[in-house]
Amino acid sequence: MSVEQANNWDAIVIGGGAAGLFCAGVAGQLGQKILVLDHAEVLGEKIRISGGGRCNFTNMNSTPANFLSMNPNFVKSALSRYKASDFIELVKSYNIPFHEKHKGQLFCDVSAKQIIDLLFEECKKGGVVIKNPVTVTGIKKINQEDANQASYPWSVETSTGIEKAKAIVMATGGLPVPAIGATDYALDVAKQFNMPVVNVRPALVPLSFTSDEFANLSELSGLSVPVKVKSGTKSQRYGTCQFDEDLLLTHKGLSGPAILQGSSYWHEGEAIHINWFNDVDIDELFDDDANRLKLTENILGAVLPQRLAKAFAEQKNLMGRKWAEVGKKDRQALKDFLTNWAVKPAGTLGWKKAEVMLGGVDTKALDGQTMMSKDNPGLYFIGECVDVTGHLGGHNFQWAWASGFVCAHSLARK
Known part of the structure; x- marks a missing residue:
């Protein structure tokens, strides 16, 4: 395999958090050649600190009514295709003990690290390549009229070189907990490609x-x-x-x-x-x-x-x-x-104490069945960077899994 071929991917997932890693793992296991890029030294830090270190990984009672969005109906398709029960079965398959704490909230008995390990193992099963710490310095859409580049129209400039892909998945989360490298880079990318963004502010915050x-x-x-x-x-x-x-x-x-x-x-x-x-x-x-x-x-x-x-x-x-x-x-x-x-x-108390970001990429610019930009084919947004915010109690993780799942299946269909 030539160096040029090595740097060509079916999809590049930017962001190695809950949504990004889960999407990558599912897509990889569906036969896609996936690269995950993240600027952090250690991936999954927000997962690690969630739920007091035990990760409230989903909620058994999660429904569309548990989410805030300018378009409340947007979440219905993804949540119906990947339910809380589906992720629970995945957790059981890894023999991770868990318990219900309150109103359907499920936590690991031992450690949030078990969920991180699960995600890495799912990526490993799918042959996913993970590169970190890597800084993304630019994303470009190559002119489709260039016949030599048409198969890989997306170019990602990084601190370690240029990567090309058929699709880009933005999974960089939001601004809460800046100490662990939180970023609103996905919103910058959305604006770069003329996509509307709903004003953001801290949520689930004292x-x-x-x-x-x-x-x-x-x-x-x-x-x-x-x-x-x-x-x-x-x-x-x-x-x-x-x-x-x-x-x-x-x-x-x-x-x-x-x-x-x-x-x-x-x-x-x-x-x-x-x-x-x-x-x-x-x-x-x-x-x-x-x-x-x-x-x-x-x-x-x-x-x-x-x-x-x-x-x-x-x-x-x-x-x-x-x-x-x-x-x-x-x-x-x-x-x-x-x-x-x-x-x-x-x-x-601001972003330092907030658990999630309210607002984000406007859902009217996205296809709710695939999470792809309606006007920019091959550009996807999943997880917290989208204008979908769950109630407290595992709903935001369920959105990460569900949005990542439908995105992964869309990548495989392409």
Whole structure:
């Protein structure tokens, strides 16, 4: 094989993360000659740190309703062709022990490294060539009229030379966790080929508050409590949501699953609404005659952490007051305060703390059955760089597997 032939590929996958490696492995096993390029010294770092080091690799209940996109229907084709059950079977075939943690979320029993090893082994089975660390410095589409180049119309310039391919797959993820080499290179490539991009921002990210807005709650850092969180407005990009999850008080603001979920729908300047009583019947609690001689903070403390109950009693000037001494108006004010606590975040904690990127390559420019650009044949975008963002709990990994799968099968058909 000549050097020139060695540098000719059926497809070059740029990005060696979850979506890129999975797509490469599937395509390779379908008979495609695949090259994966990545700038990182070590591949799969985002997988390694996910799920507290145990990788929430999918969600048994993943459906299109678990994803945000300007086009909510876009995910349907890929998710129906590669389901959570399909990836679960793959994990089982590698004898990787796993467990359900919460609401269909599946985690490795031992380590996220097992998922990384699975992906590398799938690539090995498909004869995939992986080159890293390699910097991609440019991507060009060769003039199709040049008969000598027509078979390999895509040219990728790298720090180690030029590679040619029949197709390019952009799988470089998004901007979260810059410390491990996160990049928005896929968005630059999309713009280079005149494809629309939906503005990006951090998602599944903690929210920060000013000292005035957060009052005395900042002193309760570390407390976790189940709540209902409402976020977003009907007029905004993705509408509204409500999540029943745990909220975590931090020294900078609010975190925990409830807030991370709500952050994807929140927009600057808007309030989020928290029901601290979650599923507790507050009317029954407040109207119970047995509580007449109890202190307000102790009544609240029956259903909330004691320190939080005292903080709320202080905020409403009810600390140390017996319930019989609290008038009807003050009781109603306390009820409204605790079931619809409206507060405006100052912002998010940014890309360093975000789990995913919201926005990305506009889905109206992509074929949902193949992930290929409608106007640039042979150019694909998969995974996080696309304007598809999953809820917390394994859905984003499922999107990586599903979008990679349909892309791989499209490559094989070509």
